[in-house]
Amino acid sequence: MNKTWNTNLIGVLASEESVQYALRKKAIFKNVQDVLQFYVRIISKTPSSFPTIKLITFFGTDLEKWGFEGNHLEETEGRRAVYRFLEDNLLVFKPQQKIRYDGQEVFDGTDLILIPKSERYHEGVSLTPMPIFSEEEHGMTQVEFELRLQAGEWLGNIAGISHEQKDTPEYILWKTSDTVYTVYGEFSGHHYGEEGFSFTRNKLLKSAPFDEEWLDDCYEVDHTMFVPHEIFMYIDGTIEAAEPLEIPYRKSPLMEKTEQRVAAAQAQTLDPVVTVDRSRMSEAELMQEFIRTTMEQGLLYDKKDLYNFHTAMKSSNLVILAGMSGTGKSKLVQAYARALGLTDDYQMTLVPVRPAWTDDADVIGYADTLNEQYRPGDSGVINALLSAKDNSNKLHIICFDEMNLARVEHYFSQFLSVLEMEAGPGRGLRLYNDDLKSQLKNSATYPPVIPIGDNVIFVGTVNLDESTYHFSDKVLDRANVITLNVLSFDSLMMLTKEMRETTKPAGGNGTVTLDLFDSYRDKTKDIHMKESELTLLWEIHTELQKINKNLGVGPRIVRQIDQYLKNLPDSSCFTREEAFDKQVVQRILTKVRGPEDLLKRFIGMYDTVTENIEASILGDLLDKYHEVSEFYDTRNVLVQKAKELKHNGYTL
Structure with missing residues (x-):
């Protein structure tokens, strides 16, 4: 299985000692096909998904287009010819992984370019790539560029640099028509799409001149500047000492265009079109209404999170929203209910969980045989379930807020069992034994069993801190656990008071009924997953079983992942590949927890210098099945868990 990284790397002819030490081979030799072969040492930063190797194979034939004529020479002379040809040059290339006929992995390079070494080149040089934006290439002035940076807007494409989420460049460059460079930063995250890069920051935007003398030691290739570590550290200090840029956020030509675009978007997607009848609207219209409602309420979420949440609500028995306090988890549930038009009593029930709850009687109540009454709990859950029973075509959402303030396995135990049952007449919540029905005066109102149909959706919100309990596998097996992304604080500027006030209330008449939902x-039961997806899940299961027979990817999880994937809305902003990545995080990695001795080979070891993980069984599997997904979220969680193993000795 071959894989190519569409990222430019820079390398230098490897020394004899380094190749002998790493591979027990010569740096330049003639192979069994009588072709000159040589090794190149990578000296630039590699993509996060690239293995931790530093030697790449090339052949004498790769050099011919650059004028090399030594391929016909015998080995000794051929080695000298390659050395003389490359001693003053660096090699720019895109790396690729190949599987040989004997199953061995080999790494070589494509799209080779030769560039001369700088006069001050030294063996220990290490290069960091920085993208270069310019008016000539990207069609905007420097003022417009700065305004776009400030607003977190799209800046344009840079092809030869890594687009992976973990490879955010800390600094970027602007190049003028007379070849003057300016550095901007520091950036903490990025997005990459059809319109190229957009960047996010945790700090105020700053800039500094890029010293002209530095160009003698840097290498510009395909709109990317490769900067030596010494210069990079100098840039780091210069930006740190610089004053924040004073950029007008509004009333510039670009901002006027942006305001016009926002107004147009509001007119198309945010206005309450009264002709939209919720009882008949399409799923795409529902998602637009959901997005509009979150904006209306001053909430800011990545659209992928909204599509992920909606898909989980359609396909899961239980959805859990996790994350730090203050990210608006319960508000998101309420916004979803509002988008669905759930306005009747008990159609949206928010249940604040209490730390003192110890069993389900605290939630649903109990039979008071002494006074011959059923005493429902004051949580509101029973009233919501009775409403759902009496209005079987109306959707009902029951949200347990701060769900893990008490032990979920205790107070929610009966619900966990009920949610495992197939929807139908037999699925119901038992309040008391049938024998007590004749003794209780209000048994007509509160029957022994309340049926729970498809019109009831359970949601939980959780904070993960020292005041809460962690979930058991029994809960995690039944839930999609979604962690909401915290977007850059700059994005809050798009939700100013002015914008929220000019955004009209969410419109539409009626409600989304169960039939429409x-x-x-x-709901088809057949497994529709791709063979590669199933094979990857099986290999993950096999490796987890080696660690502990109680760990793994059970058939229930496979069916639930398949159900989730089958229910993806048709949208370009949340692809199947991204959805599968989310499911690995939400359905599998939530259960991977324990001590370092058990998990370090599966998760990998965290390198504090490169901030990557090494020797990771799961990481290798993700690389092996790269056609399934790039697994950005999975890799981020993997790094976090490896950090926890290194610093704490365990991961949760």
């Missing part, structure tokens, strides 16, 4: 659902 079911039309969004795919």
Whole structure:
């Protein structure tokens, strides 16, 4: 299985000693096909998904287009010819991984370019790539560029640099028509799409001149500047000492265009079009209404999170929203209910969980045989379930807020069992034994069993801190656990008071009924996953079983992942590849927890210098099945868990 990284790397002819030490081979030799072969040492930063190797194979034939004529020479002379040809040059290339006929992995390079070494080149040089934006290439002035940076807007494409989420460049460059460079930063995250890069920051935007003398030691290739470590550290200090840029956020030509674009978007997607009848609207219209409602309420979420949440609500028995306090988890649930038009009593029930809850009687109540009454709990859950029973075509959402303030396995135990049952007449919540029915005066109102149909959706919100309990596998097996992304604080500027006040209330008449909601659902039972997806899950299961027989990816999880994937809305902003990545995080990695001795080979070891993980079984599997997904989220969680193993000795 071959893989190519569409990222430019820079290398230098490897020394004899380094190749002998790493591979027990010569740095330049003639192979069994009588072709000159040589090794190149990578000296630039590699993509996060690239293995931790430093030697790349090339052949004498790769050099011919650059004028090399030594391929016909015998080995000794051929080695000298390659050395003389490359001693003053660096090699720019895109790396690729190949599987040989004997199953061995080899790494070589494509799209080779030769560039001369700088006069001050030294063996220990290490290069960091920085993207270069310019008016000539990207069609905007420097003022417009700065305004776009400030607003977190799209800046344009840079092809030869890594687009992976973990490879955010800390600094970027602007190049003028007379070849003057300016550095901007520091950036903490980025997005990459059809319109190229957009960057996010945790600090105020700063800039500094890029010294002209530095160009003698840097290498510009395909709109990317490769900067030596010494210069990079100098840039780091210069930006740190610089004053924040004073950029007008509004009333510039670009901002006027942006305001016009926002107004147009509001007119198209945010206005309450009264002709939209919720009882008949399409799933795409529902998502637009959901996005509009979150904006209306001053909430800011990545659209992928909204699509992820909606897909989980359609396909899961239980959805859990996790994350730090203050990210608006319960508000998101309420916004979703509002988008669905759930306005009747008990259609949206928010249940604040209390730390003192120890069993389900605290939630649903109990039979008071002494006074011959059923005493429902004051949580509101029973009233919501009775409403759902009496209004079987109306959707009901029951949200347990701060769900893990008490032990979920205790107070939610009966619900966990009920949610495992197939929807139908037999699925219900038992309040008391049938024998007590004749003794209780209000048994007509509170029957022994309340049926729970498809019109009831359970949600939980959780904070993960020292005041809460962690979930058991029994809970995690039944839930999609979604961690909401915290977007850059700069993005809050798009939700100013002015914008929220000019955004009209969410419109539309009626409500999304169960029948309509079911039309969004795919309830087929056959497994529709791709063979590669199933094989990857099986290999993950096999490796987890080696660690502990109680760990693994059970058939229930496979069916639930398949159900989730079948229910993805048709949208370009949340692809199947991204959804599968989310499911590995939400359905599998939530259960991977324990001590370092058990998990370090599966998770890998965290390198504090490179901030990557090494020797990771799961990481290797993700690389092996790269056609399934790039696994950005999975790799980020993997790094976090490896950090926890290194610093704490365990991961949760």
